[in-house]
Amino acid sequence: MAELRSLVTKVRSKNAGPFWLTIDIFCGSAESFARVRDGLSVSQIAAVFEADTQTVKRFDIENLHVVKFSLPRPAVQGAVEDRDMHGASWAALIGELDI
Structure with missing residues (x-):
């Protein structure tokens, strides 16, 4: 396992409007993409955000390795409860996941 x-080349999180966040994982190569695609699950992402797995949408963009x-x-x-208005800090948590 590895973090x-x-x-990967980069993990980025950002707003996708006032109600949604987007996490982009730029893999940089076909090999890295395959490892992330096969090793990272919706349930792992949902656990970090304490979200229902049914609300997490996943997109595997093979030709971009994302x-x-x-x-x-x-x-x-x-x-008042929002601790990250731009959604940028969530990338650090995702980057620490072991896959």
Whole structure:
């Protein structure tokens, strides 16, 4: 097993509107893409965000070597409970996942 961030070029998270977050995992090669695609599950991402697996959307974009997840934000953007208005800090948590 290895930390995700050691296997890929970049992990990025960002807003996808006030209600959704997007996580992009740029793999950089076909080999890295295959390892991330096969080793990272929707349930792992849902666990990090404490989200229902039914609400997490996954997109495997093979020709770009990108794995993308979209899910509802834990708190609406700008709400008192929102601790990251831009959604950028979630990438660090995803990068620490072992796959």
